[in-house]
Amino acid sequence: MTMVREAPDLATLQRRAAERAAARAGGADRLRGHIVCDGLVRIFTTEGVEVVALQGLDLVVDRGELVAIVGASGSGKSTVLNILSGLDTPTAGIARVAGFDLLTMSARKRLRYRRHTVGFVWQQTGRNLLPYLTARENVELPMRLAGRGGRAGRRRATELLEMVGVGYCADRRPGQMSGGEQQRCAVAVAVANDPEVLFADEPTGELDEATAAEVFTALRTINAELGVTIVVVTHDHQVASQVRRTVAIRDGRTASEVHRTARVGADGVEELVTEEYAVLDRAGRMQLPAGFVDALALRDRVKLTLEPDHVQVRSGEERGTP
Numbered sequence: 001m002t003m004v005r006e007a008p009d010l011a012t013l014q015r016r017a018a019e020r021a022a023a024r025a026g027g028a029d030r031l032r033g034h035i036v037c038d039g040l041v042r043i044f045t046t047e048g049v050e051v052v053a054l055q056g057l058d059l060v061v062d063r064g065e066l067v068a069i070v071g072a073s074g075s076g077k078s079t080v081l082n083i084l085s086g087l088d089t090p091t092a093g094i095a096r097v098a099g100f101d102l103l104t105m106s107a108r109k110r111l112r113y114r115r116h117t118v119g120f121v122w123q124q125t126g127r128n129l130l131p132y133l134t135a136r137e138n139v140e141l142p143m144r145l146a147g148r149g150g151r152a153g154r155r156r157a158t159e160l161l162e163m164v165g166v167g168y169c170a171d172r173r174p175g176q177m178s179g180g181e182q183q184r185c186a187v188a189v190a191v192a193n194d195p196e197v198l199f200a201d202e203p204t205g206e207l208d209e210a211t212a213a214e215v216f217t218a219l220r221t222i223n224a225e226l227g228v229t230i231v232v233v234t235h236d237h238q239v240a241s242q243v244r245r246t247v248a249i250r251d252g253r254t255a256s257e258v259h260r261t262a263r264v265g266a267d268g269v270e271e272l273v274t275e276e277y278a279v280l281d282r283a284g285r286m287q288l289p290a291g292f293v294d295a296l297a298l299r300d301r302v303k304l305t306l307e308p309d310h311v312q313v314r315s316g317e318e319r320g321t322p
């Protein structure tokens with residue numbers, strides 16, 4: 001029988017994640033900047049042609065946060081993820097995760113980083129789980145490889161599968177589980193060795209909306225219960241309804257962020273408010289959302305006016321002059 005647990009609301013989960021992360025970090029004052037990208041550049045050269053996949057990407061993710069990075073095909077999502085997961089090296093800039101400098105770390109440190117500091121969930125379920133092992137054995141495997149198997153490993157595997165809502169699949173092989181169940185099991189495998197950071201690359205890419213929501217519930221629960229920092233990369237803008245912070249990248253740069261915060265309305269009822277922010281880099285550059293540009297038919301030049309508490313952006317076209 002499938003047990004359906006009432007999921008706590010986003011604000012409660014976020015608070016719990018921050019508390020657990022603070023406990024892991026040794027105090028709330030050490031929370032900032034678990035993942036830091038500053039002016040990150042990645043240039044690929046193929047047959048003499050240079051492709052600038054990342055052109056000065058800035059991103060800060062705090063310890064214990066659950067953040068989604070969204071972007072269209074070709075925007076640079078996979079490039080960022082490959083760099084953050086230690087598979088690729090950036091051309092320039094700063095990339096730091098959990099105190100590891102991803103530009104300068106040695107091959108040995110890189111191996112340690114990939115084995116112990118970060119966990120992964122990939123889009124293709126087949127890449128996450130071994131088909132001939134049961135769900136529990138799949139979760140136990142990384143612990144056994146790290147010398148932490150035995151009864152304690154088995155107990156932890158069972159607990160993790162329950163945490164992500166697939167305790168009832170413990171004795172099934174991947175072929176006997178649905179795509180969503182496999183991905184939730186993959187989340188349990190990824191955190192088996194208690195990584196500080198979990199990266200998920202399009203973890204719901206092959207799933208329908210309802211099943212995708214279950215995978216996000218699993219990610220939020222893991223984030224809240226274990227205090228793991230989680231970064232999910234996806235092309236699906238609907239993800240903004242599943243997490244509290246969504247970072248949009250466009251043309252290899254951080255373009256905007258959507259924050260969802262809980263507020264208590266005048267009627268005393270808590271509601272979720274969504275706000276979109278443009279990201280300003282150190283040089284003062286930002287991208288206007290495409291919808292704003294279209295709505296006012298802005299192009300080429302815009303007129304900026306500094307007001308006491310805001311900046312106005314107007315069409316630079318001269319109007320009303322003969």
Ligand SMILES: Nc1ncnc2c1ncn2[C@@H]1O[C@H](COP(=O)(O)OP(=O)(O)OP(=O)(O)O)[C@@H](O)[C@H]1O
Binds near residue numbers: 051053071072076
């Ligand atoms: N190894 C490579 N060699 C040359 N160009 C590359 C390489 N990897 C990526 N690129 C280019 O860099 C840009 C960003 O690619 P990236 O794969 O990061 O985008 P993406 O947002 O993940 O896209 P998708 O959602 O389609 O996977 C693209 O223009 C791509 O063609």
